[in-house]
Amino acid sequence: MTSLQAAALWIGLNIFLLIYVSARVGQARVKYKINLGDGGNPDMLKAIRTQANYVEYAWAALLGLFTLASLGVSAYVIHALGAAFLFARIAHLAGLGMGIWSAGRSVGIALTMLTLLATAGWLIWRAFA
Secondary structure, X not given: OOHHHHHHHHHHHHHHHHHHHHHHHHHHHHHXXXXXXXXXXXXXXXXXXXXXXXXXXXXXXXXXXXXXXXXXXOHHHHHHHHHHHHHHHHHHHHHHHOOOOOOHHHHHHHHHHHHHHHHHHHHHHHHHO
16 A cells, blocks of 8 residues: 555545534434524534534644655555544544543543644654655
8 A cells, every 4th residue: 555545545534534523413403403503502512512623633634644645654654643543533522522431532632632743743854854
């Protein structure tokens, strides 16, 4: 697998996750009959924030993966960063969005930041290599 193929894999998997967290918002809107905003409903707010939090970070991580792959960084690095980011976002969803793993939100936040930090560092290093 090439670096670009590896990036495509992780970007595709993250698109599936985006579809899932977006569907959860839609389901909550139907369930609680809230067309716009959160209607003061804490479950609706949680669904919206889980989706929004994903969107706030995913673009940077996925653009970083694509750029690193385009610069010829090893597919192993792309897989490591891609897997770490996806796991981080699933952990965050399990903790905040679904409430099934109490440490999930903290683990997700920490691993998201570490993944972004590693991606940023690698991008800057490759810019001067």
